[in-house]
Amino acid sequence: MPARNFAVVFTLFLLNLGGISSAAEAKSSSRSSGPLNVVFILADDLGWSDTTLYGTTKFYRTPNLERLAARGVTFNRAYANSPLCSPTRASILTGQTPARHGSTAPQHHTGEVRLKASVGPGAPAGNKAIETQSVTRLDTQLPTLGKLIHTAGYKTGHFGKWHLGPEPYSPIQQGFDVDVPHHPGPGPAGSFVAPWKFANFNANYPGEHLEDRMAEEATSWMKSVADEPFFMNYWQFSVHAPFDAKASLIERYRGLVDPNDPQRSPTYAAMVHSFDDAIGTLLDAIDNAGIADQTVIILTSDNGGNMYNEVDGTTPTSNSPLRGGKASMFEGGIRVPCVVVWPGLTTAGTRSDEIIQTSDFYPTLLNQLGIAIPDDHPVDGTDITAALQGGKLDREAIFTFFPHSPPVPDWLPPSMSVHQGDYKLIRQFYQGENGQHDYLLFNLAEDIGETNNLAEQMPEKVKQLDTLIDQHIAETNAVIPVPNPQFDPTKYRPEQIGVGKIRNESAAPKPRKLGKPVAGWQAGGTNKVQQADKALVIRSTGNDPYIIAHHPGTFTGGPFTIRLKMKSDSSGYGQVFYNQPFSAEQSIQFEVDHDGQWHEYALKVPVETINALRLDPTRETGTIEVQSIRVENARSDILRSWDFAKD
Known part of the structure; x- marks a missing residue:
C-alpha cells in the first residue's frame, strides 16, 4: 500500500500538542486505507520545561498535550535547529540546517530582501569575530513541504505565525492554498486578547483570544476539506510576546504562584493554558471527524523558553534544569518538547531518547507519504522512522549554527555546536588565543545544566567533535563568522561571556557623549x-x-x-x-x-x-x-x- 494512503496529521505542535482524544490513544494496528492528512502544529517560544511532559513544572497545566502524548511517542531529546524562530521554521520547510539555507536570525519581517547569507560589514572593537548577515526571506525557489505536498494533490493551509517573509514570500507563494491571518510579523499584532491590530483579520467579539480564534479557523478549514487529503500547518502564536492573556486565567494562576519557584509568572502560565486549550480544540475536531486513525500528529517548538523579557516582575519562564533560553546556544535555547502520533508507526504512551532535530521532519514526512525529494535539493535532516517505531537512529550527529550574539542571559559569541551521544561541543568562533576557536564541552548525561566544561580534560574528544563541525561547514557551504581586523584587546570583556549581558549586569552601559537636544x-x-x-x-x-x-x-x-x-x-x-x-x-x-x-x-x-x-x-x-x-x-x-x- 503506498505511503500516500496513510493518514497523517503532522501536528508539529511545536511544543504543546495536546493529544487527540481517548478514542485514538491506542496504537493503530494498520494504516488507514484513506488518503493521508497532515497537520503540522508548531509552538512559538515554548520551552522544554514549559509543559508537564518532562516532570519539570508544577505550575503550568498542559492536559491536552498529555492527551497527545498518551497516543504516541514523546521525544526526550528533541532539538530546534536554532535558538531563534525563523531559522527553525525554514529548516522545517526545507529539511536543511541554517548553515545551509542561510537563515540564521529572525529578520524576515524587515524591509531588506536578502536571499543569500554574507559576512557582516564589521563589528565593535571589543568583538573578536564579525557575525554573519542572515537571509531575510525563505527563497520561493526552494522545494518546501507546502509545495511538494500540494503538488502531490493535497489541500494545504497555514494558520498562525509565519515569519519567513511577507508577500511575495508568504505561505501563499510557498505552496499553501490559504494563510490565516496572513501576518508577516514576528508575533501577534498588538495583543493576544482583542482588539488586535492585524491588517485584515478582526475579532468576532470583544475580548476574543487569538488562540481560540486560530483554533476555530483551523478546524473550520479542516472540515471544509474533509473529503480530500490535506496538509495543515498549525503554527501557533503562543507563547511569544506580547505577554498578555485572559484576565480570568491570570487571576486563577496568580493564586497558584509559589514565590520560590522560578516559574512564577501568572500571565505566562495563563498563556500556556490557552495554548493547550487550542490543542484540545484541534484534537476534538479530529476525533469528531473520525479521522484520528488517518492522522499523524507531531508536536515541537521553534526554540526554547524566553528568559530575557520581563513579565509580572520576573522572567516569562524558567527552563530549569536546562541552562539558558531563547537566543542562547545552551540547552535551554534549543532543546524543545516533541510528541509524535503516527498511526501504524508509533506506539501509544511511549518515550524515545533518540536525538532528533526539526529538519528531520522534512525527509520523514515526504518519505512516508511517498513524495520524492528533488535530486538537486540537498537535505540535512534524517528520516526518523526507526525512532518513531521505537528503534535506534543511524546518525552521526546533529548541528546547531548560530553565528550571532544577541545580549541575552547566558549569551555566547557567534557559535556552532554538535551533539553526538551524551556529548555536546560548542565552538565559539575565534574566541581563543591567537585567533583560535574556543570550546565548551559537556557530558549532558551527567551534567544537563552545562556547568562543567570538559574541554581541557578531554582534548581528543574536542578534536573529534570539532572535525565534525568542520565537515558540516564544508558540506553546507556555510557562511561563517570571520576574525575582526579591528579587534582591540583593551576593549575585550571575556568575563561577560556566558553570564548574561542583560539581567546579570548591574548597570546599563556607561553613557557616551550625548548629541544636541532635538525636540527634547x-x-x-x-x-x-x-x-x-x-x-x-x-x-x-x-x-x-x-x-x-x-x-x-x-x-x-x-x-x-x-x-x-x-x-x-x-x-x-x-x-x-x-x-x-x-x-x-x-x-x-x-x-x-x-x-x-x-x-x-x-x-x-x-x-x-x-x-x-x-x-x-x-x-x-x-x-x-x-x-x-x-x-x-x-x-x-x-x-x-x-x-x-x-x-
Whole structure:
C-alpha cells in the first residue's frame, strides 16, 4: 500500500500538542486505507520545561498535550535547529540546517530582501569575530513541504505565525492554498486578547483570544476539506510576546504562584493554558471527524523558553534544569518538547531518547507519504522512522549554527555546536588565543545544566567533535563568522561571556557623549537623531543606540504607563530606563515589531517616582521613527507628552 494512503496529521505542535482524544490513544494496528492528512502544529517560544511532559513544572497545566502524548511517542531529546524562530521554521520547510539555507536570525519581517547569507560589514572593537548577515526571506525557489505536498494533490493551509517573509514570500507563494491571518510579523499584532491590530483579520467579539480564534479557523478549514487529503500547518502564536492573556486565567494562576519557584509568572502560565486549550480544540475536531486513525500528529517548538523579557516582575519562564533560553546556544535555547502520533508507526504512551532535530521532519514526512525529494535539493535532516517505531537512529550527529550574539542571559559569541551521544561541543568562533576557536564541552548525561566544561580534560574528544563541525561547514557551504581586523584587546570583556549581558549586569552601559537636544531628546550611542515632518527619526549604526529625554522633570504618584508609538526596520528587543542612575534593575524590556509599520507600546512602570527617561529602541542597525512618547499615571492622566508629529 503506498505511503500516500496513510493518514497523517503532522501536528508539529511545536511544543504543546495536546493529544487527540481517548478514542485514538491506542496504537493503530494498520494504516488507514484513506488518503493521508497532515497537520503540522508548531509552538512559538515554548520551552522544554514549559509543559508537564518532562516532570519539570508544577505550575503550568498542559492536559491536552498529555492527551497527545498518551497516543504516541514523546521525544526526550528533541532539538530546534536554532535558538531563534525563523531559522527553525525554514529548516522545517526545507529539511536543511541554517548553515545551509542561510537563515540564521529572525529578520524576515524587515524591509531588506536578502536571499543569500554574507559576512557582516564589521563589528565593535571589543568583538573578536564579525557575525554573519542572515537571509531575510525563505527563497520561493526552494522545494518546501507546502509545495511538494500540494503538488502531490493535497489541500494545504497555514494558520498562525509565519515569519519567513511577507508577500511575495508568504505561505501563499510557498505552496499553501490559504494563510490565516496572513501576518508577516514576528508575533501577534498588538495583543493576544482583542482588539488586535492585524491588517485584515478582526475579532468576532470583544475580548476574543487569538488562540481560540486560530483554533476555530483551523478546524473550520479542516472540515471544509474533509473529503480530500490535506496538509495543515498549525503554527501557533503562543507563547511569544506580547505577554498578555485572559484576565480570568491570570487571576486563577496568580493564586497558584509559589514565590520560590522560578516559574512564577501568572500571565505566562495563563498563556500556556490557552495554548493547550487550542490543542484540545484541534484534537476534538479530529476525533469528531473520525479521522484520528488517518492522522499523524507531531508536536515541537521553534526554540526554547524566553528568559530575557520581563513579565509580572520576573522572567516569562524558567527552563530549569536546562541552562539558558531563547537566543542562547545552551540547552535551554534549543532543546524543545516533541510528541509524535503516527498511526501504524508509533506506539501509544511511549518515550524515545533518540536525538532528533526539526529538519528531520522534512525527509520523514515526504518519505512516508511517498513524495520524492528533488535530486538537486540537498537535505540535512534524517528520516526518523526507526525512532518513531521505537528503534535506534543511524546518525552521526546533529548541528546547531548560530553565528550571532544577541545580549541575552547566558549569551555566547557567534557559535556552532554538535551533539553526538551524551556529548555536546560548542565552538565559539575565534574566541581563543591567537585567533583560535574556543570550546565548551559537556557530558549532558551527567551534567544537563552545562556547568562543567570538559574541554581541557578531554582534548581528543574536542578534536573529534570539532572535525565534525568542520565537515558540516564544508558540506553546507556555510557562511561563517570571520576574525575582526579591528579587534582591540583593551576593549575585550571575556568575563561577560556566558553570564548574561542583560539581567546579570548591574548597570546599563556607561553613557557616551550625548548629541544636541532635538525636540527634547538627545542621541546617545551609535545613532543620529533628527526631526522629520511627522516623527523623530533615529538612524542607528548599531552597538546599543539610545535617546535620553532632555530635562523631562520628575513624576510622582506611580505606578506609571509609558506609551510609545514608533516603527522600525531594525531588529532586537527594546528597553526603557526610567530613573537615574540608569541600570537594568530600573528598566523595562519589550518586544519590538521591526516590520516598518507603526506600532503602539504600553509599558507598565511599577515605581512611585520617575526622574529620567531613556529609550533604547533597538540593538542593531536600521531606522526607527518615533511619533509620540507619553507618560501617564495610574488614572491615565498624561503627565508629559512628546508629540513629534506636531512639534
